[in-house]
Amino acid sequence: GQNIDQPTEMTATEGAIVQINCTYQTSGFNGLFWYQQHAGEAPTFLSYNVLDGLEEKGRFSSFLSRSKGYSYLLLKELQMKDSASYLCAVMDSNYQLIWGAGTKLIIKP
Amino acid sequence: GAVVSQHPSRVICKSGTSVKIECRSLDFQATTMFWYRQFPKQSLMLMATSNEGSKATYEQGVEKDKFLINHASLTLSTLTVTSAHPEDSSFYICSASLAEYNEQFFGPGTRLTVL
16 A cells, blocks of 8 residues: 655754654655645645755755655754644655645744 | 635535535646545545546545536636535645646635534
8 A cells, every 4th residue: 555654743942953754655656745734724835856865945955765765854943933734745656646644843932 | 836726715504505615726727626625633635636627536435426526627626515514524625736747736725614
């Protein structure tokens, strides 16, 4: 079966750095997405990785290793507004998006 | 960027009635639209994928006669929850993309409460 694993919840301090991991087992791979979802709101796109390596976009970076079935989202200089759920999603060989359950990130002052 | 709107944002209805939710891509033509349902503290669950001008493809376990999807134009898809029951209460989110394998842009969601 297809599976996406990410931690249920993480806590970090304002101004610090946090890394949210995602491992996946899917039938084929056509890219990995990270989305941010604030409570009661719809997800918003953060990043897309299809090749191995690190993609940096401001305070957020996303890393992919296809051989290991592994990705992480790195958030730097954490702000209170970064408190949200972070969803990892993988597009399989049928171009179907497989969603992880999300990681709830709690930022403390 | 690509903007997707949903209407209404919140709806409360009586059990047995039908509710229609609209999803519009405002500044691009969406070949494909997706409908998701999300229960509290759970991830997104894909209900169906619809391509403009053709019948929607429903995920296993989703009743096509209960959740009617119409994708009549490249900018509008509708989801009608027929004969709604309290267990249908959920957060319904649509997304749109230029093609099935492209990035999805999400609407703001519709919170449905069935009394």
